[in-house]
Amino acid sequence: MPKPVYVFSSGRLSRLANTIVFETDASPQGEQVKERKRHLPVEQVSELYLFGEVDLNKRFLEFMAQKGVLLHFFNRFGYYVGSFYPREHLLSGYLTLRQAEHYLDSRRRLVLAQKFVAGGLENIRRLLLKEVAKGREVEGVLDLLEELLPRVGEAQSVGELMALEGRAREAYYGAWTALLGEEWALERSRRPPRDPINSLLSFANSLLYTSILAQIYQTHLDPRIGYLHETNYRRHALNLDVAEVFKPPLVDRLIFRLIRLGQIKAGHFLREGQGVFLSESGRRLVTEEWEKLMQTTYRHPSLRRSVSYRTTLRLELYKLEKHLIGEQPYTPYRLR
Structure with missing residues (x-):
């Protein structure tokens, strides 16, 4: 393969x-x-x-x-x-029309945007429940998530959804101090990342975005048409939508493991100008561990066979295709 x-x-x-x-x-x-x-x-x-x-x-x-x-x-x-991104060899005119219809119809677009946000927040909640089971104190963030999750389905616009998700993620990232220690306290900054944890998170997110983009290429979906993220002059938006669901179970868990096992160290980061970036050895380490994660298999509950996390991304896109053609409503992946 x-x-x-x-x-x-x-x-x-x-x-x-x-x-x-x-x-x-x-x-x-x-x-x-x-x-x-x-x-x-x-x-x-x-x-x-x-x-x-x-x-x-x-x-x-x-x-x-x-x-x-x-x-x-x-x-x-x-x-x-x-x-x-080579010319789409599997692109389907029929499915592209369905994608566009779901984007142009504000009600149907909102339904999909709600699914992506709800999937991401539910996976954060499940990840934090695992942390509580290990004795870490993040109940305050869990309480906020329990309050916000029902409101996802009540949101009247994509902008309202984005604001709700932003509030939840800000509280979640604030809990990383309790999860990882003061050295890895996270206050999100992107361009440039101002500290090692932001640098690590941005790089790992990029690996997720490109992994999903590669799987979209193997489907009939057009990556330019997203629902939570605006479809305008952005080259790709759909992979960013799907990434919201998978950041907690893939990116965040990978970062937690790298830090807790002591694999990522101060020497893996470089400061240049006002930013902090992963060194070549740091990027090698993260990509090696990312590739191991993507090849990891688990028993799929409905397929009743072992699948890798890379295959899971493809399966998620197939579920989205079925939603778009009216065959079956889309249900986001849930962290086991």
């Missing part, structure tokens, strides 16, 4: 027959420079995550488009820059 490949070194990407070739320069030895090549059969690659300075040409991009391989670009600070 094709898998994502993460490229941290600088070099050149090219095509050789049906193979992706990555050439990078090794450390100079005397006056000579040894050139290293890595060959990747294209059938084994679903996405390329490019963190280093990489050269490529149009012929290579044509090859990626032909094979349906997505490229995700990150700058030297680990900021997600954008993706090369």
Whole structure:
């Protein structure tokens, strides 16, 4: 089964027959420079995550488009820059019309936006219940979530939903001090992230956004049409919607584990200007642990078989497709 490949070194990407070739320069030895090549059969690659300075040409991009391989670009600070999203090979005109109809109809759009917000807040609630069971005191945030969750279905607009979600997440992030300690106290700042925990959270969120985008490519959905996030000049919005449901069970749990096991350390962060960013070793660590998480399997309650979390993202999108064509109402994923 094709898998994502993460490229941290600088070099050149090219095509050789049906193979992706990555050439990078090794450390100079005397006056000579040894050139290293890595060959990747294209059938084994679903996405390329490019963190280093990489050269490529149009012929290579044509090859990626032909094979349906997505490229995700990150700058030297680990900021997600954008993706090369090949022409949608599975895009369905019928489903695109249904997506557009659900967006243009304010009532149907609100229903889906409510589902995404309710799914995200319910997964936060379930995650915090697990923390309470471990003896951590976050009852105040749980009480607020219990108060806000019923109001999601009463919201009259997407703006009201966003405000409600913002209030819940602010309280939730405020509880990270109790969950992780003073060193990892979280007050959200994004561009640039002002401390290690914001840097870690932003980077992990980017991995989630791109993972969902890659799964959307394997469905008939158009990633440009979202419901909670505005569909306008933004390149992609649907992956941001679906990410709201999966941030607590995937991103937040990953961060909790990295910190509690002592895997992430002060040396994994760099301060540059007014921002704090993950170093290359920090990005390598987080992507390795992220990939392990995405390949982790569990027994799916309705399918009655083992599925990975990457497959779970695809299944979530299939549920959304069924909602759009009127086959079955969408029910967000719930943290077990």
